[in-house]
Amino acid sequence: MSTKPRSEMSLGEKMQSVPKPILYLVLVLLTSLPLFKELNVPNKPNEASEDFYATVMAVPEGSTILIQSDWTGSTRGESGGEFESLMRILMRRKIKFAVYAAGDPQAPQVVKDSISRVNDERKLSGQPGYKQWDDWISLGNLPNAEAANQAIANNVQTAFPGRKAIPSTGGSPQDVFDSPVLKGHTKLSDFPLLVVVTASNTATIAIERYAGKVKMAQMVTGVMGPETLNYYPKQVVGLVVGLKGVYDIETLMEGGINTADPHTIKDDNGKFQGKSVEGFPGELNKGKATRYYPTLHFAFALLIIAVLIGNIGMFLAKKEAGK
Amino acid sequence: MKYETIRLIFGALATVGLYSVLYRENKMYRFFEHVFLGLASGYTLVAVWTETLKQSWWDPMVGTQTENGVPGQPGFWAYMFLLPIGLMGYFVFSKKNNWLSRIPIGIILGLWSGQQLQVWWNRYGPQLDDSLRPIIPTSFNPMFVPSTKGLPKIEVDAIKAHVYVSTAVSNIIFVITLLSVLSYFLFSFELKAKFMQKTTLLGRWLLMIGFGAIFGSTVMMRFTLLIDRMYFIWVETVWQGILGQK
Numbered sequence: 229m230s231t232k233p234r235s236e237m238s239l240g241e242k243m244q245s246v247p248k249p250i251l252y253l254v255l256v257l258l259t260s261l262p263l264f265k266e267l268n269v270p271n272k273p274n275e276a277s278e279d280f281y282a283t284v285m286a287v288p289e290g291s292t293i294l295i296q297s298d299w300t301g302s303t304r305g306e307s308g309g310e311f312e313s314l315m316r317i318l319m320r321r322k323i324k325f326a327v328y329a330a331g332d333p334q335a336p337q338v339v340k341d342s343i344s345r346v347n348d349e350r351k352l353s354g355q356p357g358y359k360q361w362d363d364w365i366s367l368g369n370l371p372n373a374e375a376a377n378q379a380i381a382n383n384v385q386t387a388f389p390g391r392k393a394i395p396s397t398g399g400s401p402q403d404v405f406d407s408p409v410l411k412g413h414t415k416l417s418d419f420p421l422l423v424v425v426t427a428s429n430t431a432t433i434a435i436e437r438y439a440g441k442v443k444m445a446q447m448v449t450g451v452m453g454p455e456t457l458n459y460y461p462k463q464v465v466g467l468v469v470g471l472k473g474v475y476d477i478e479t480l481m482e483g484g485i486n487t488a489d490p491h492t493i494k495d496d497n498g499k500f501q502g503k504s505v506e507g508f509p510g511e512l513n514k515g516k517a518t519r520y521y522p523t524l525h526f527a528f529a530l531l532i533i534a535v536l537i538g539n540i541g542m543f544l545a546k547k548e549a550g551k
Numbered sequence: 552m553k554y555e556t557i558r559l560i561f562g563a564l565a566t567v568g569l570y571s572v573l574y575r576e577n578k579m580y581r582f583f584e585h586v587f588l589g590l591a592s593g594y595t596l597v598a599v600w601t602e603t604l605k606q607s608w609w610d611p612m613v614g615t616q617t618e619n620g621v622p623g624q625p626g627f628w629a630y631m632f633l634l635p636i637g638l639m640g641y642f643v644f645s646k647k648n649n650w651l652s653r654i655p656i657g658i659i660l661g662l663w664s665g666q667q668l669q670v671w672w673n674r675y676g677p678q679l680d681d682s683l684r685p686i687i688p689t690s691f692n693p694m695f696v697p698s699t700k701g702l703p704k705i706e707v708d709a710i711k712a713h714v715y716v717s718t719a720v721s722n723i724i725f726v727i728t729l730l731s732v733l734s735y736f737l738f739s740f741e742l743k744a745k746f747m748q749k750t751t752l753l754g755r756w757l758l759m760i761g762f763g764a765i766f767g768s769t770v771m772m773r774f775t776l777l778i779d780r781m782y783f784i785w786v787e788t789v790w791q792g793i794l795g796q797k
Contacts, residue, residue, distance in 0.1 A: 305779030
């Protein structure tokens with residue numbers, strides 16, 4: 229980049245050295261203003277997201293799934309949206325869940341806050357709240373993801389010795405494995421599904437330790453996405469990657485999968501077959517991704533324009549230097 | 552002003568303070584950086600106790616007494632030996648006795664190493680299996696995978712049983728990518744054959760394309776984190792917190 233005063237620069241040099249504060253200011257404007265306007269971006273959910281949605285929707289109502297949640301406030305933009313959309317589906321389908329962390333001691337509290345937010349949403353829309361002990365259980369954090377996952381793979385109950393929670397009716401804390409959520413669950417295979425929501429390498433560690441013992445789906449960040457995609461669909465039956473993945477899930481929650489002719493895709497018992505799954509039309513399906521995804525396009529546009537300006541500037545500067 | 556609003560305003564100020572380093576190094580950034588580090592350390596210390604040590608170690612070790620009809624549990628007293636073993640890790644800072652730190656490190660290494668054979672297979676075994684893909688089509692009409700929209704499962708399964716031309720082309724691209732990228736990492740001997748040189752060159756190009764896709768996904772995440780912060784400042788703090796709008 230040229231060190232000349234700006235007034236002495238040629239057009240090509242000026243284009244290559246747009247002041248950083250101006251770029252940042254434009255970026256802030258482009259990532260702020262669209263948040264106030266409801267914009268719709270056409271979306272075709274990808275197969276990995278569809279499989280994730282179909283897998284969660286196929287879990288029998290009333291059963292308990294296991295969730296490993298290893299994200300904290302630092303990735304709220306992506307992981308927060310992923311976790312909240314998962315919570316909305318589980319709560320609507322009355323699926324119980326036990327959640328633990330294996331990557332960060334802060335994660336359990338972040339999860340509790342997130343569950344509380346979705347619960348408030350439900351109460352505002354007149355739906356019953358999800359109660360700790362009756363509907364969900366927090367198993368806290370286990371340090372060292374490798375050892376934690378190995379212990380859980382061996383025996384879920386002995387991996388969390390002495391874990392207690394206060395029953396929804398009050399009283400003294402009791403063993404979480406006496407709760408309606410975890411009663412009778414000792415092995416990983418007792419759970420119809422394990423969902424890993426993570427912003428780190430614990431996605432891979434879970435695959436390594438849980439292989440073949442439980443059906444697994446994952447929700448990962450954009451950074452972890454390309455690496456985790458290798459494990460889909462053999463080792464991970466459904467995968468949500470970053471903001472696009474959450475936008476896919478929110479789209480599917482509204483429209484379902486293959487809903488064009490739902491009567492022909494039910495079997496004799498009235499259950500959906502193949503990948504055809506219902507959505508929750510009319511309910512509060514739009515979450516973080518619906519707000520953030522259109523805004524992301526403005527940021528991408530700025531990035532592309534900045535790359536173009538820089539390259540055109542370089543081309544012009546070379547041409548001027550050659551004269 | 553409500554406590555919740557004050558909390559939001561402080562959060563927004565901290566966000567702006569930390570982003571101010573993009574303009575230049577300044578005292579506001581330094582202040583919020585130290586506040587963040589202090590808060591994070593303190594919070595983590597408490598979280599380690601409440602979410603990890605208390606539940607996983609202390610409570611099982613001391614056990615419980617029968618209370619309000621809830622039967623007590625005996626304490627696993629042997630858990631107390633975990634504390635000195637764990638504390639030995641801190642001898643890494645002692646010049647004289649740092650050998651003690653090797654005991655807990657050795658235990659962790661032993662546990663980790665013992666898992667590796669099974670871990671390797673669990674991770675890569677299914678991928679090796681998945682790499683063996685059919686490259687010869689079994690159906691030429693239609694050329695592309697037909698839509699399964701609205702079809703019963705038996706027909707969906709019948710459609711999926713075929714290898715269509717489009718699937719075969721995708722699989723060929725996959726196999727070529729796999730083999731050429733693997734050939735790029737043959738460093739043990741010199742590749743003199745022209746064919747192998749071209750294959751490794753192709754592998755390098757395909758790796759670069761892969762890295763480009765990974766970079767794009769990473770950029771998406773970074774932008775999303777920024778958008779989330781902007782949402783926190785403008786919508787959650789200013790619009791909903793201060794102005795009280797829904």
